[in-house]
Amino acid sequence: MQLIRESETLKILLIEDDNAHAKILSRTIQSGGHTNYIERATDGEEAFSLLNRLHHQGPLALPDIILLDLKLPKISGIEILRQLKDNKKFCFIPVIILTTSNAQKDKSLAYQLNANSYLVKPDNPNELKIMVSDLIKYWGTWNQTVELLNHRESHAN
Amino acid sequence: MTSKPLKNFLLLTPLGISLLLVAFASDGLFGDLSNYHLHIWMDAFLGFSYLLIAGALIYFVRAREDVKFTFFFILFSIFNIITAIFHFFDMFSPYWGSPSIDLLVKSLTAVVSVMTSLFVWRSIPFAISVPSPELLDKKNRELLELNIQLEKLAVAKSQDSSQLDSIFNSTGDAILLKNPDGIVINCNKSFTELYGYTKEEIIGRSVKDLVPADKYDQLHKIMSNLRKGKTTYSLETYGIKKDGTRCAISLTVSPIYSSDRKIIGASSIARDISSRIEFEKKLSDNEQLMKTVIQSVTTGILSVSERGVITLTNSSLNNMFGYEPGELIGQKVEVLVPKRYRDSHPIYRQAFWRKPENRQMGAGRELTGVRKDGREFPVEIGLAPIIHERNEVLASVIDISERRFAENYLLQEHDTIKKVLELNTDGWWDWDLRNPKTVYFSPSFKALFGYKDREISNEYASWKQLTFNNEFEEIEKNLQLHLMTDGKHPFHQKIRYKHKDGTSVWTICKGMAFKGESGCFERMIGVHFDISKEIKLDSDLQRTNRELQLRSDEMEQFIYTVSHDLKSPLVTSMSFLNFLREDLEAKKYDEVEDSAIELEKALKQMRSLIHDILEVSRLGTVKLLREPVNLTHLIDNIVQKFMDNDSTIPTRITVQRNMGAVEGDPKRLSALFENLITNASKYNKRKDVKEKTIDVFSEIKNQEYRICVRDNGPGIHAKFHTKIFELFHRLDTKVEGTGVGLAIVAKVAEQHDGTAWVESEPGRGSSFWVSLPMTRKVTIGNDDAVNKRIRNTENLAH
Incomplete structure (x- = not known):
């Protein structure tokens, strides 16, 4: 039984209304040499319809990480976060807030709503590269770590 | 014994005795007529005479029964008899010649004579009073005459004689009839009652008995005057009652005439005036x-x-x-x-x-x-x-000089206090605790609430009416506390009063009760200080605080948004600049063009954002102008500028003619409509319409001037109708924009005391409305209006 997935490919859902930012993130994520798959939604509605579609395809079709901007039209990023974490279908997916705002109130609100991480987009491109690289390394293996831990517990029992 | 034999006996017996004794003494009758014989005869005659007199007296006494002083007569008789005996003895003295017997007889005679003479002197007044028979006879005749007169009178007045009699007896005055000599001949019933005599007792008595001794002269004078013919006497004098006491009387004495005008008597009418005399004395x-x-x-x-x-x-x-x-x-x-x-x-x-x-x-x-x-x-x-x-x-x-002085002094004192209070307070009352319904409210107190002096009555009830519901209870509670704690608990109260114009006046009331001489509280004076200004300042401060808080929140939001929205294009531009450099180093030119475009877009975004931010901040700081603005003219200019800049976009804009003028700041109103028109064009991306249309028109409703900018764009869902007016809020991020435009619209409308809103449905276009009041009050620099607004605010706040 293969506990750790061989594939290094991560499925990432990027919820970002700004085209330029989406482009930047996509290129940065891809530039690390990993063949990651990025899906993008420009707002909450789009994101949920996508997620529901993927859910129908099976649990494995769901993204490994969700990168969420806070300042979004129509439905705010915070509201999307709440809905994601309230939904049993998607609540296990790590949600990383990726925003330009470093306001404390946004940060605390996000963590209260069980955001998995809160990252502020740096205006230094190198910093951005490192940040993205780290988050993929860490959160990319998150699910596998959880599975491993679950497996060990069941064996111990 | 009858009178006749007695008379004979009394006459003959002395004669017999005398003759017998002569015979014995002279030894024979008619003997020797010598001197001696003559002696015997003379003595015999004397003895005979004396006996005869004694007999006469006895006879007289026996014959007249009414004779008084019988004893005197008897004594006189004895005297005569003894004298007779004495003379008889003298006849025999020559024979017997006994001096002892002679002396005895003489002594006896002397004793009786002395006694008789004494009696005679004593009886002289009586003897005088005894009228002479002629007089008596005369009197009797007069009485007879009077009786005849009375009878005549009685006959003449026979018809009313009984009436007269009844008057005579029933009158309260005592009536007495007397003859001219003062002897009572009749009296009436009142007389008997007054004097205490019975009628029988008094008739025949002299009126002297009815007069006190000291008034005899008066009586005498009256009687003599009456006799002289004086008609009537009226006098006040005293009478003597039967029991000897005196009584005051009013006496009227009148003569009674016979038919021939002769005075035959007098009537006296006496009235008891003792009670009147007593009354007069008291008086x-x-x-x-x-x-x-x-x-x-x-x-x-x-x-x-x-x-x-x-x-x-x-x-x-x-x-x-x-x-x-x-x-x-x-x-x-x-x-x-x-x-x-x-x-x-x-x-x-x-x-x-x-x-x-x-x-x-x-x-x-x-x-x-x-x-x-x-x-x-x-x-x-x-x-x-x-x-x-x-x-x-x-x-x-x-x-009352002194009283007036004291009053004036008090008045002046009171006046001084009044003046001091009027000068130093904003109003005061003087409460009479002994009569708690009355409270004097000073004119300044009434004026404080916009009332004239006479418009508020000086009653306790007025006070209550001036205050707000329920708030007076607390005032009364504290008043009682002040009075019950003997003034130890100060009456220091913040009181809100109703001004005549409906606003509230805040005051501080300091009251103090004063004790009177009795040691009880008698009055209480309360002075008021208007603290409306302080309250207003306080409220101003609160309002300013609220505004500041609002500003602060706005600022926070602003900074938050700016930090995001300004940082966002910065991140973008920095990243694409990095990509450009990487691509150029790697000599990969595919994406260079794309990166450059993104870079430019980000920079443009930053530029317009900075422009709009400046615009918004200017709205809040630069003073608003007030001048008439011709709307048609204003919007025409905007449309012209718009067409010049974006002539490529096929848009048809129609502006209503003669929309009239509003008062306001032309530059800001221009910015307002520019934003609306630009938005109407910018967000209209519909493919199903041949031509974008924008209609600008106006209407008047509810005294407001309403201007509408209507497009045939995609429309907006109702849930975003408010949100879109928030600063930096954007619905469609695909379209270039900063999220400031509609915030500017809302802000400018608000500054002109108007509002901005949208009527829209998805797929049906949008109508952006701006309302501006037609008659806007100029509020800046008008204190009254400000005060009023503040008071109204306080009303709401409480």
Whole structure:
């Protein structure tokens, strides 16, 4: 039984209304040499319809990480976060807030709503590269770590 | 024994005895007529005479039964008999010659003679009073005459004689009839009652018995005068009752005439006046007492005749007005009145006599008296009419100079306090705790709430009416606390009053209760200080605080948004610049063009954002202009500029003609409509319409000027209708924009006391409305309006 997935490919859902930012993130994520798959939604509605579609395809079709901007039209990023974490279908997916705002109130609100991480987009491109690289390394293996831990517990029992 | 034999016996017996004794003494009758014989005969005659007299006396006494002093007569008889015996003995003395017997007889005779003579002297007054038979006869005839007269009278008045008799007996006056000599001949019933005699007792007695000894002269005089023909006597005198006591009577004595005008008697009518005399004495005593009282009281008293002449003054009045005792008597009362009132005083006097009654003089006027030396002084005068044959008014005069002085002093004192309170407080009340319904509210107190003095009655209830519902309970509670704790708990109260115009006036009321002489609280004074200004300042401060808080929140939002929205294009531009460099280094030119475009877009975004931010901040800081703005003209200009800049976009814009003018800041209103028109064009990306249309028109509704910018764009869902006006809020991020435009629209509308809103449905286009008030009040620099607004705000706040 293969506990750790061989594939290094991560499925990432990027919820970002700004085209330029989406482009930047996509290129940065891809530039690390990993063949990651990025899906993008420009707002909450789009994101949920996508997620529901993927859910129908099976649990494995769901993204490994969700990168969420806070300042979004129509439905705010915070509201999307709440809905994601309230939904049993998607609540296990790590949600990383990726925003330009470093306001404390946004940060605390996000963590209260069980955001998995809160990252502020740096205006230094190198910093951005490192940040993205780290988050993929860490959160990319998150699910596998959880599975491993679950497996060990069941064996111990 | 009958009178005749007795008479014979008394006559013959002395004769017999005398003759017998002569025979014995002379030894024979008609013997020797010598001297001796003559002696015997003479003695015999004397003895005979004496015996005869004694007999006569005995006879007389026996014959007249009414003779008084019988003893005297008997004694006299004995005297005569003994004298006779003495003479008889003398006849025999020559024979027996016994001196002892002679002496015995003489002694006996002397004793009886002395006794008789004494009796005779004693009986002289009686003997005098005994009328002579002629007189008696005359009297009897007169009496007879009188009786005849009376009978005649009785016959003549036979018809009403019984009536007369009844009057005679039933009258309360005592009537007595007497003859001219004062002997009572008749009396009536009242007489018997008054004097205590029965009729039988008094008739025949002299009126002297009815008169006290000291009045005999008077009686005598009256009787003699009556006899002389004086007709009637009226006098007040005393009578003597049967029991010897005196009684005061009013006596009228009148003569009674016979038919031939001869006085045959007198009638006396006596009336018991003892009670009247007593009453008069009391009256006189009272008068004396009154005189003493009048003279001794400190009140000035004077009596004035109806004609205004002073008839009486007491010493107090004389002293008060500076006159000598009696100096004022006979003078006109006007001398006591100051000159300036003298002419009008008689009119008041006459008015008094038209309706004389006890009352105070002056009826509210201040009365002034004038002294002899010309000094004037305030007086209080009470009037009491005395109505008898000579009308007089008794006036009591009190000098009230001192009282007036004290009153004036108090009044001045009170006035001073009032002035001090009026000057130093914004209003005060003076509460009479002994009569708790009345509270004096100072004019300034009433003015504080916009009322005139007479508009608020000085009642406790008014106070309650001036305060707000429920708030008075707390005031009353504290008032009671103040009074119950003996003033230890201070009455220091913040009170809100209702102003006449409906606003509220905030005051601080400091009250204090004062004790009177009784040791109880008698009054309470409360002073008010208007703290509306302070409250207003306080409220201003609160409002400013709220505004500041709002600003602060806005600022935070602003900074938050700016930090995001400005940082966002920065991140973008920095990243694409990095990509450009990487691509150029790697000599990969595929994406260079793309990166450059993104870079430019990000920079443009930053530029417009900075522009808009500046615009918004200017809205908040630069002073708003107020001038008439022609809307059609204004919008035409905007459309013109818009067409020049974006002529490529096929948009048809129609602007209503003659939309009229509003008052406002042209630059800001221009920015408002520019944003609306730009948005209408910018966000219209519909493919299903041939031509974008924008209609600008206006209407008047609810006294507002409403301007509408309508497009045929995609429309907006109702849930975003408010959100889109928020700063930096954007619905469609695909379209270039900063999220500031509609925020500017809302802000400018608000600054012009108007509002902005949207009516829209997805797929049906949008109508952006702006309302501006038609008659906008100029609010800046008008304190009253500001105050009013503040008060209204306070009303809402409480």
